Amino acid sequence: xxxxxxxxxxxxxxxxxxxxxxRLPEAAARIGASQSLLKKWRNKAPDDPGEKGPPFIRITPxxxxxxxxxxxxxxxxxAKRASQESAAA
Numbered sequence: 710x711x712x713x714x715x716x717x718x719x720x721x722x723x724x725x726x727x728x729x730x731x732r733l734p735e736a737a738a739r740i741g742a743s744q745s746l747l748k749k750w751r752n753k754a755p756d757d758p759g760e761k762g763p764p765f766i767r768i769t770p771x772x773x774x775x776x777x778x779x780x781x782x783x784x785x786x787x788a789k790r791a792s793q794e795s796a797a798a
Contacts, residue, residue, distance in 0.1 A: 729777060730766065736775035740784055747775075 737744045740763065750762025751773065763783035765773050 730774040731777060731780070732772075732774055736763070736780060739777070739780050 731739060733744050733747060737747050747762055750760065751765055753759060753761070763775055764779045765775050767773050
């Protein structure tokens with residue numbers, strides 16, 4: 710039993726089909742954005758008037774995850790805003 714993991718379930722988001730949180734590559738793919746764009750949004754100041762990215766959770770200084778529900782809600786809000794803007798034009 711040397712080096713046996715006590716962790717149950719998938720080791721990362723790619724192994725689980727219903728992962729609650731995704732790392733950067735999976736989150737970027739889910740919303741159709743590049744990893745560098747997500748990093749850029751994440752590093753913006755909260756009071757910056759520019760585009761805001763989806764909410765994220767910083768687990769450690771180097772590990773950031775995105776909740777699937779937050780990504781989906783962020784996408785929905787942008788889809789609604791885009792349809793409202795096209796209807797107003």
